[in-house]
Amino acid sequence: MGMGAENPPLTNEEKKNRILEILRARSQGSECQISLEELSSLCGWSPKTVGKYLRELEREGLLSSQRRRRQPKVYRIVDPHPRSEQRPEGSPLERIPGGNLTEEFRSTIRKGGRLLLLGPEGIGKSYRLSEIQRDGLSRDFEAILPLRAGPPKEFLLQLVTALLEAGLLDPEEAEGLRGMRVQELLDLVKRAVSGQKVLLLIDDLDRATPRLRRELYELLEEPDLAVVATATEEEKLGGLTDHFFVREIPPLSRSEVYAWVDSFIRARGITVQGGRRGLERLKEYIYSRSRGIPRKVQALLAKVEVQGHVDPKFAREELVIGGRVSFIDMTWIIVLTAAVALAIRYLSLGLHDRLLYVLAGFAYAGFFVLRFFSYRWRRR
Structure with a gap:
């Protein structure tokens, strides 16, 4: 049987x-x-x-x-498509400057091109790599292998393991992986991908060490090897960028962030104090504090969802992304107020002037008021 x-x-x-x-x-x-x-x-x-x-x-x-x-x-x-269940073609998370590049993006990959996606942290580079895996490109390649740049041996071990899982490498050849040297691992990878249509998705390529960059130069000599990589700092890649079509991912525009916030608030039924005007203020708060970075927009919207409602105090004090809150230094104002109060008091005692004495009392009151607010006046 x-x-x-x-x-x-x-x-x-x-x-x-x-x-x-x-x-x-x-x-x-x-x-x-x-x-x-x-x-x-x-x-x-x-x-x-x-x-x-x-x-x-x-x-x-x-x-x-x-x-x-x-x-x-x-x-x-976390909802990966926060604005709609089905993202329309050319939506902000797929848009790359220069016209309708969504199709160009796919076409370049299918032809074995090498793309480098540049942008700040949180702009959606890693998200795009995960989208490529779900995009139906698997029919065009023997394997699609997600990787993360790092030390050369660690990177090559990732790659060999992925090739084994994809069935492109004989397990017998990969015996004793941990004991292999970097060059041996590289030779093993080159034999496995030779003549095979393989797509590498390399995240954080700018974290590659100089040694790994040298190994990648050799690996990129394979004609059938397609690569899509992401990086935050292009200058760290040196001459490696010569092997790639470089595409910079822009932040979301004001109108895109506004539309995202609007659909999010409506879908979850969150109450915004102040009606339409309050909603417009919330949109502006989120845009100004995220600067169109999708991850920051998501973080702010997560705060809104947890709160369940939005009022001016929440928008002003809680919708803050990263960093310390900066306060106005009022030390010199407090010291000056105290000095003036003391001067007026002693002057009134010397001149026996009751009006000056009352004025000194007001100055003291001002001193204590300023002390109370000294750590509550935030710098915007």
Whole structure:
């Protein structure tokens, strides 16, 4: 009796999707409280493996977690498409300057081109890489391998492991991986990808060490190897950028942020004090404090969702992204007020002037008022 064909191993993306499906199935609203051990048993993988994919989901902005003392973590599934269930073509999260580049973007990848996506932290670079995996490009490639730049051996071990999972590398060749040198790992990778259409998705390429950049130069000599990479600082890449079409990802425009906030507030039924005018103020607050960076917009909207309503005080004091609050230095004003109050008091005593004495009392009152507000006047 012949044995049935074994199911192919799940890709990293499929494993992450399975974790998300389990969390969604057990969630109440958008939150799920579950221990790592229980989640591991439901997935059928080790806690270490599940923890790794949970961290990747958090880095991609699809999941957030909250640690609770002596209780399982609470996982919150972040809506990856906050403005609509189906994102229209050319939507802000896919837009790249220079016309309708969504199709150009896909076409370049299919032809084996190499793209470098540049932009500040939180602009959506990693999100785009995850979108590429879900874009149906798998029909054009033998494998799509997500990677993260780092030390050369660690990077190449990631790559070899991904090639093994994709079935492009003979397990016998990969025996004793940890004991291999960097050059041996590189040769192994080059043999595996030679003549194969493989797409590498490299996140944070600007974190590559000089040694890794040298290894990548060799790897990029493979003609069938397509690469999409992300970076924050182009100057750190040196001559490596010569191998890429560089595309800078712009922040969202004011109108795009306004539309996002508007649809978010309506979809969740959040009350905004002040009606339409209050909503317009909220939109401006979020745009001015996020500067169109999608991750910052998401963080601010998450605060709004937790609050459940928006009033002027909340908008003014809570919708702040990062950094310390800067206060006006009032030391010299307080010292000057105290000196003036003392001078007027002694002058009134010397001149026996009751009016000056009363004025000194007002100066003292001003001194205590200023002391009260000295750490409450924020610099905008």
